[in-house]
Amino acid sequence: MNRNIGWKDNKWEEINNINISIIDRGLKFGDGLFETILIRNKKAILMKEHLQRFEKNLHLLNYNFQINHQFLEKIINQGIDKLNLNSNEYGSIRINYSRGLNIERSLKVNTINKDFDPKNLWIEFYLIEIDFNQISVHISETEKRNEFSLLSKCKTFNYAQSIQTLIEANKKNFNDSILLNTQNELCCGTTFNILLKRNNQWLTPRKESGCLQGIMRSKLLDLKLIKEAYLIPDFNKDDILIAINSLSCRQIKIVNDFQFDLDFNTKYFWDLLYK
Numbered sequence: 001m002n003r004n005i006g007w008k009d010n011k012w013e014e015i016n017n018i019n020i021s022i023i024d025r026g027l028k029f030g031d032g033l034f035e036t037i038l039i040r041n042k043k044a045i046l047m048k049e050h051l052q053r054f055e056k057n058l059h060l061l062n063y064n065f066q067i068n069h070q071f072l073e074k075i076i077n078q079g080i081d082k083l084n085l086n087s088n089e090y091g092s093i094r095i096n097y098s099r100g101l102n103i104e105r106s107l108k109v110n111t112i113n114k115d116f117d118p119k120n121l122w123i124e125f126y127l128i129e130i131d132f133n134q135i136s137v138h139i140s141e142t143e144k145r146n147e148f149s150l151l152s153k154c155k156t157f158n159y160a161q162s163i164q165t166l167i168e169a170n171k172k173n174f175n176d177s178i179l180l181n182t183q184n185e186l187c188c189g190t191t192f193n194i195l196l197k198r199n200n201q202w203l204t205p206r207k208e209s210g211c212l213q214g215i216m217r218s219k220l221l222d223l224k225l226i227k228e229a230y231l232i233p234d235f236n237k238d239d240i241l242i243a244i245n246s247l248s249c250r251q252i253k254i255v256n257d258f259q260f261d262l263d264f265n266t267k268y269f270w271d272l273l274y275k
């Protein structure tokens with residue numbers, strides 16, 4: 001049985017059978033937004049928060065319509081049922097929305113104000129394993145995150161910058177990469193937010209750094225388990241550095257040629273967040 005399925009145009013298909021038009025703006029220009037949601041115990045975790053961020057980002061990038069929450073929740077729940085996970089298995093949901101077909105060759109958007117259109121939507125469902133492994137990271141020397149850009153606030157289809165920093169890191173035998181902003185302030189990773197434990201206090205780069213305002217990061221802030229801070233890449237041996245997103249929680253053990261002394265149980269930390 002195929003455990004990876006998707007929904008598009010009111011049809012359920014295996015992922016490999018879902019096709020996107022060659023003139024879709026999401027494909028041609030990266031002109032689209034997405035959300036990734038964890039499935040745990042056969043439920044979409046923090047679905048309300050993800051859909052709220054999705055809608056907020058659509059407005060931020062001038063899509064200017066209200067999404068149909070009830071419609072999306074219905075598809076998500078159907079997809080979870082079709083994925084047929086065991087109670088101890090994890091899954092992921094990726095909601096994709098493109099601005100639609102590009103009628104002309106230019107970048108011009110023909111219609112800014114329009115209604116939510118299910119034809120521009122597709123949703124993917126996967127069986128996954130949560131990654132708790134320690135990683136090493138390289139601070140990118142070629143790319144900076146623009147703390148003033150609207151795009152830094154949103155999960156868009158365009159991951160070219162993160163891909164380049166990952167290639168850069170892999171060439172130097174690191175697992176992943178961290179980006180600084182234009183002022184060399186610690187910002188975020190290719191696909192993750194950063195948590196730093198120092199002097200028994202959990203910190204995370206402030207939103208003004210240009211870091212993506214991730215759902216897990218927001219949850220920890222709401223629970224007052226972490227606080228925002230101005231952080232630079234100047235670490236202490238007894239610091240604990242964590243890479244976290246909705247689908248993983250990993251300890252960063254090495255940054256460039258600097259190695260941290262302490263080990264940290266990321267799985268225990270992750271489980272505490274979901275109790």
